[in-house]
Amino acid sequence: MNRKKPEAVPVPADERLTGRAVLGATIGNILEFYDFGTYGFFAIHIGQAFFPASDPFASLMLSLATFGAGFVTRPIGAIVLGSYSDRAGRRPAMTASFAVMSAAILVLALTPSYETIGIAAPLLVIFARLVQGFALGGEVGPTTAYLMEAAPAERRGLAVSFQPASQQIAATAGALVGEILSLTMTSEALSAYGWRIALLLGAATLPFGVWLRSALPETLHRPDAQAAGVQPVRRSPSARRIMALGFVILASCTIITYVTGYMTTYALNTLQVSAPLAFGATLISNTVGIAAALLGGWLADRAGRRHTMIWPQIAALLMTYPVFFWISESRSALALLGGLGALTLIGTIPYSAFYVSMAEGLPKNIRGGAFATTYAFAIAIFGGTAQPIVTWLIHLTGSALAPAWYMLVASAAGFCAMLMIPETAPLKIQNAALR
Secondary structure (H helix, E strand, C coil): CCCCCCCCCCCCCCHHHHHHHHHHHHHHHHHHHHHHHHHHHCHHHHHHHHCCCCCHHHHHHHHHHHHHHHHHCHHHHHHHHHHHHHHCCHHHHHHHHHHHHHHHHHHHHHCCCHHHHCCHHHHHHHHHHHHHHHHHHCCHHHHHHHHHHHCCHHHHHHHHHHHHHHHHHHHHHHHHHHHHHHHHCCHHHHHHHHHHHHHHHHHCCHHHHHHHHHCCCCCCCCCCCCCCCCCCCCCCHHHHHHHHHHHHHHHHHHHHHHHHHCHHHHHHHCCCCCHHHHHHHHHHHHHHHHHHHHHHHHHHHHHCHHHHHHHHHHHHHHHHHHHHHHHHHHCCHHHHHHHHHHHHHHHHHHHHHHHHHHHHHCCHHHHHHHHHHHHHHHHHHHHHHHHHHHHHHHHHHCCCCHHHHHHHHHHHHHHHHHHCCCCCCHHHHHHHHHC
């Protein structure tokens, strides 16, 4: 009886695989996060189109609540597509996620306004956000697993850092589009159709993204250099511990990321600065975040995962309140651009090291699903609520420092969990064993 041989894949040291993996996974990730996150940049304008209200605060809160709806279905997508990646492979799961995301963004971009079709407009928008959440929930786990499995052991940190870096690239692209549109269009045109242009730019990439990902080599069936024999299918106590700590760290990262992503709305609504400066602050912050994410991965390969997580996290804790105090008091371009940029630089480094640490700590046969599920639940609970909570806190207290306190609590919780994460860098473990 002839058995079908598994797909031939390159060995772990094959540089072509590493390069293709980073390119394919990163570009697909960028496009998905761009599609998902652009909504947040144009929350005010989308609220005016689909959630008209006599009170601007009520309109914005309805728009942000719909933004949060995209997080509700993330755990479902993580369970479905994450477990699918552990059975069928990383490549088909990543391709399916991208295709679903692109279809949802088309629905969102082409839905007529409330004035045109009435209550059907917000219902269609909510449906599109739910589908987007499902797709993105199944994106991060398989992509992170793929990047780690495709890289040689000594370069895993840098390879996996392209996961958070690609999210920053997506946010930067969204902020750049917003900056260009705000400079070239009137506020009326931006509210009427400018935000649709930003969304359609992401949808236009569907054919390219599907082709790119479908051509990637599979890594699920490659030998795992870290595995010793056959790993158990059931989640071990150590894997459950990694997932529990990972949940806390990802919740911390999520709050910080989405509060930082809220800075455009914060600068416009709370600080009352110009639209170009508001978009520019987010653009600078995200650009710095790209370099910081890659730096974190590079340092994780050289200094180890734990050191790269813990020390920058301490620095970020000490910087958060002074930076926000400077921004809220001066409301200047220097404070917004320089202060937020410096905080993003330091605060992003620990989470790149964590990504590879968690991926290494999970068995290969549950890596995609376990990472995706942990990430999705943290995002669903804390990502979807971060911006509405900050908006509500500012409205309740009247203080422009409300985001700083929320970020401080999140950073402290993440720091405590980082202290309990074991070192997973292969070279560090080997050196410790030889002592």
